[in-house]
Amino acid sequence: MSTGSISPALGLDAGSSVAESGRGARSRARPAWRHGGRFVLGLLIPLGLALGWELATRAGLAQGRLLPPPSRVLGTLLTLAQSGDLWVHVRATLTRVALGFLGGAAFGILAGALTGTLPLARHLLDPGLQALRAVPSLAWVPLFILWLGILETPKVVLIAVGVFFPVYGGVSGAIASVDRKLVEVGRIFRLSRLALARRILLPAVLPGTIVSLRTGLGLGFLFVVAAELMGASEGLGYLLVEGQQFGKPDQILAAILAFAVLGKLADALLVALTRPLLRWQDVSRDVL
Amino acid sequence: MLTIQDVAKTYADGTEALAGIRLAIPAGEILALVGGSGCGKTTLLRLVAGLDTPNSGAIRLDGAAITGPHPGVGLVFQEPRLLPWLGIAENVGFGLAHLSRTERRARVAHVLDRVGLSAHADRWPRDLSGGQQQRAAIARAFVADPKVLLLDEPFSALDAVTREDLHHHLLTLWAEARPTILLVTHDVAEAVALADRAVVMRPHPGRIHDTVDIARPRSGDPEASVAATRALRAKLDASLGRTLSRTAVPA
Structure with missing residues (x-):
């Protein structure tokens, strides 16, 4: 596909440093720890439920025949x-x-x-x-x-x-x-x-x-x-x-x-x- | 020379937007179309732009009839209408696809410099203020070097300070190649600040009410500017059926 009209290919030479501070700065990646933190946050509930079920089965509160x-x-x-x-x-x-x-x-x-x-x-x-x-x-x-x-x-x-x-x-x-x-x-x-x-x-x-x-x-x-x-x-x-x-x-x-x-x-x-x-x-x- | 010969436009729903418009605009003139809402200013502009066709009459640029969008005619809309997926420089160079990359860059860089947006060349439209976006839109129209430039209330959504700033940028660009400009506005001060001549329009159906010659204030004569403002406002009021006293300008 021709992406020539989609990517900002026409950027001016003099403006290349502007790209860093301008558009580049806007779309900069989040700090890695925040990205990682969000990832962990998304895992919290599934992992918590899994852990709870594991403990419940181990403690004999639930039997794992149908729900292992x-x-x-x-x-x-x-x-x-x-x-x-x-x-x-x-x-x-x-x-x-x-x-x-x-x-x-x-x-x-x-x-x-x-x-x-x-x-x-x-x-x-x-x-x-x-x-x-x-x-x-x-x-x-x-x-x-x-x-x-x-x-x-x-x-x-x-x-x-x-x-x-x-x-x-x-x-x-x-x-x-x-x-x-x-x-x-x-x-x-x-x-x-x-x-x-x-x-x-x-x-x-x-x-x-x-x-x-x-x-x-x-x-x-x-x-x-x-x-x-x-x-x-x-x-x-x-x-x-x-x-x-x-x-x-x-x-x-x-x-x-x-x-x-x-x-x-x-x-x-x-x-x-x-x-x-x-x-x-x-x-x-x-x-x- | 842009000539508008007995142009009439009635929309499909029966609205009579324009009737018997006759105008001759010499090359390089800045003409303001002033009038209340519904007087057909924007319709007239769209006809000259070739976006719509008149029911009768003809519009000619240097003798050739305009029947559709024309390479010699540029248009700046009321809103910037920048393409959100292109950077500012690419938006400004949008109409220059036929040129070589080098020439396109050079022309875009030049016009961006004239409107003070060089530092924003690589930004997205959304990162710019409304005034900056409209400056980019004006640059996009100028960069194609049109003979006739149509401006459809391009400053109406901006605050007063930004508007004056844009007037300055517009005149700077105009001074380079001196295209004919048709400026639609409902702002008397704007017409006086920019135009050589103001045409007052009247609604139902839209037609020409009167014309005011303006000694350009950029010639530096405040007296003339006040006189032109007063005359234009009086004629605008008359076109709307209002009395002069309500909006009279103190001397």
Whole structure:
């Protein structure tokens, strides 16, 4: 992508020292200890609950047969990791999420861009897509299995469908709400349709698009579980099913823990990748 | 020479915004369009900018009809309308994409220096005050070296001190290439401070009520400035159907 118009590439030579004190100073990183402190703060409640449950089980206040103590869950996770099984399942799940997310996001962005910019496409496509969106995505599963078999394809397609709708809605909504006044700036400078799209519309819709991608990614993880629950021989969802069938709550919790970590990491990765595109945003999070 | 020939504009909802506007503005003149709200000042500006088209009549720049946004016509909006994802220097150079990087930098640096924003070249628009942002917007219009510059109440949201500061910057920039300026304002003092001539407009539908020639105060004659202020205010009041006494200026 050409980011020439997004990054401040036109900075004046004489102003490079200003960049340090000006924009650079504004967006400087927080002191490391504050960042670390916030991280610890976020862990406080989950760790506290885990510790409380561990102590309660040890003290015999609760019996850990159906709700195993954290030590046993971690032990199971460790065993799975050491045997190499965990990585097989993680890889299977992440591959499905990644393929489904990429497919769903690509089609979502394409359809959103089409309906957002071309009235004909909007009138033609949007009502149908809105109706399809009203269908719970899981309702497609039987059809996907009939059409696409029971292997990887229906799983990836289901995830893609789940990712598609929030991305589609987010992108077309972001385009619809682009400030007309900024578009007029483009008109005054006689931008061609293509230049208008690249230099005004694209940067203006990026924030909304990225929010919708994050929502889509979250739904990708939701639907990978659904897909794997319905029949899979590997994947974290398979660990869930197997844990239920063989009465291994520690394995179920281990898989859930893995989902929590993977989901958070995937979201953090998406945020980190897109942050350079949104440095200009005056977000309240910087202040609060 | 910018000529506006019998221009009329009626909006789709039936609002008659302008009727029978006829004006000839010689190159290099600073013309103020003064009037109350609803008298079509902004509509006229948008027609000259080519953002809207008149229902009848024509607008010509040096003989050629203006039918859309024109390379010789720049516009400064009421709000700065800087693009929030570009730094100040890039905002100012926004209309210079056709130039080489080197030339673009040089021109942007020059105009930023003229409006006193060199130190802010690499900042985001959000880091600047309203007055600084509007200065950047004026620089963005000037840097493209237009023959005609349209200003749509660009100072109306600013405090009095900032406004005077911007008047100064505007005249500094204007003195370099002397473009024709059409300044929409409802501020009599502003019109007198900047313009060679003020056109008073009257609403429903918008048309020209009267014209006042202003001996520029920058020629240093306070008497002339007071006289022009008084004359302009009287005509503005008359255009609004008000009596002179209410807003008369003491001599």
